[in-house]
Amino acid sequence: MxxxxxxxxxxxxxxxxxxxxxxxxxxxxxxxxxxxxxxxxxxxxxxxxxxxxxxxxxRGGATCMLPYDPVRDLVVLCEQFRIGALYEGSSPWLMELVAGINEEGETPESVACREAQEEAGLEVKALRKIHHYLPSPGGSSEAIDLFCGLVNAEGVEGLYGLPHEGEDIRVRVVSRELAYTWVESGRIRDAAGIIALQWLQLNREQLLAEWREFL
Structure with a gap:
């Protein structure tokens, strides 16, 4: 449902x-x-x-997606500068998920697929909804639709983003286990990334069963 x-x-x-x-x-x-x-x-x-x-x-609605390659057990992450982290932590360059603002008339699913192509050159073969949540309801109206997306991560590392939108993105492809150690160590600090990777650690076997037809 x-x-x-x-x-x-x-x-x-x-x-x-x-x-x-x-x-x-x-x-x-x-x-x-x-x-x-x-x-x-x-x-x-x-x-x-x-x-x-x-x-x-x-701020309105936004969509975040964790690109996951279940065949190789790899995740795709986007490293980029974030103004909100300028005075917090050692570096304002964060390791994040594919993400974008929901424009008028777009579904969260279409945003996930569009941003995957723009930010990481990825084709999304299947989507699994993780959650819909409010990251900071004490003072912001922002709502996040969070997904995990099935992708082929082979050869996608590199530089991406739309310069006219001020994007400068380095795409990193790492093992699922390494990404999760980055959650535990604090290398991954944004809420969407933490939630999605924790969800994947807990639900990977169920996800593989759901995606069997695509593998």
């Missing part, structure tokens, strides 16, 4: 109707935007909260 990413299951007693947005203003508009909101919401103990003022980083 396809997961409803707009209305995922929940056991919370509250929903969107239990939040009242008093005012909403655009504080900044650029590649992304920041909204200034005043709101109140229902309380677990009953009644309503006092008005709360918050800033919301409006």
């Amino acid at each position: 396809k997961q409803d990413t707009q209305n995922p299951p929940t056991d919370s007693q509250f929903g969107k109707d239990d939040v009242e947005v008093i005012s909403r203003q655009t504080g900044y508009q650029g590649f992304f935007s920041i909204q200034k909101l005043e709101l109140r919401h229902k309380l677990f103990a009953g009644g309503w909260s006092e008005p709360i003022r918050r800033e919301l980083f409006v």
